[in-house]
Amino acid sequence: MEQSYTIPANCSLIVDGRISVLINNTYKPQLLKLGILTPRQLITRSLASDHKRFSGRGPLSSLPLEEKPGMRIVAKQCMRGGLIRYFSNDVFCGGNRPFEEMLSNRAIVERGIKTAEIIAAVKEKLWGPFYKAYLFSVEIPGCADLATYFNGLKDMTPEQRYRAKKTAFEAVADAFTFLH
Numbered sequence: 001m002e003q004s005y006t007i008p009a010n011c012s013l014i015v016d017g018r019i020s021v022l023i024n025n026t027y028k029p030q031l032l033k034l035g036i037l038t039p040r041q042l043i044t045r046s047l048a049s050d051h052k053r054f055s056g057r058g059p060l061s062s063l064p065l066e067e068k069p070g071m072r073i074v075a076k077q078c079m080r081g082g083l084i085r086y087f088s089n090d091v092f093c094g095g096n097r098p099f100e101e102m103l104s105n106r107a108i109v110e111r112g113i114k115t116a117e118i119i120a121a122v123k124e125k126l127w128g129p130f131y132k133a134y135l136f137s138v139e140i141p142g143c144a145d146l147a148t149y150f151n152g153l154k155d156m157t158p159e160q161r162y163r164a165k166k167t168a169f170e171a172v173a174d175a176f177t178f179l180h
Contacts, residue, residue: 008106018125018161022099027119031136039122039134043075062139071138073119078133082141091130098123098133105137113175116140146172 007013012028016037023031035042046061065071075160079090098121105118123136126133144152149168153161 002141006161008103016087020123020125022102022121024119025155027065028072030067031120033067034063034065034073036120036122039075039124043077046075064118072141074116074137074139075138076135078135091126092133093131096123096130101135108179111179113179114140116143152156 007022010025012023012025014023014037019037019039021036023036035045042063043061046063059075060074062072062074065073077090078092078101080088080092099137101123104119105115108115109117116137116139118135118137120136122136124132124134126132146168153164156164
């Protein structure tokens with residue numbers, strides 16, 4: 001695996017065969033116990049169980065961290081968007097996308113922008129430059145993604161929906177302005 005980034009002080013890089021994990025040391029023992037070194041199996045097991053689920057480009061599962069009562073993490077296999085998803089839905093080529101996404105997320109969190117903190121990123125090497133990617137983040141209780149939030153506005157009047165959506169988009173725009 002080529003390294004084009006600096007590992008933050010409170011993180012570790014674990015390389016185990018075809019699996020590379022950039023992990024926040026605060027959560028390292030719990031995530032290793034949970035099975036992060038076999039991310040595909042971990043996600044498959046959690047989706048087959050009665051764990052809480054979310055949806056995005058693919059299914060997301062919420063897993064409890066036994067050692068941290070009340071804390072849950074969201075496990076996600078990275079999927080492509082746009083037209084390329086029809087050719088390569090979950091396979092990436094070159095680079096270190098999951099690690100770069102985790103590092104970008106850390107910068108956002110450190111600036112005080114409210115978002116789910118990514119605590120581990122996994123790169124599963126397939127062949128040549130091809131790999132699958134997984135992200136593990138802290139679940140924020142009571143939160144929803146924009147699509148789920150907007151779908152929940154169906155019972156409102158058109159004017160109420162407009163105001164709610166406008167407020168949400170303004171908050172997102174303010175966060176991006178603050179970030180940049």
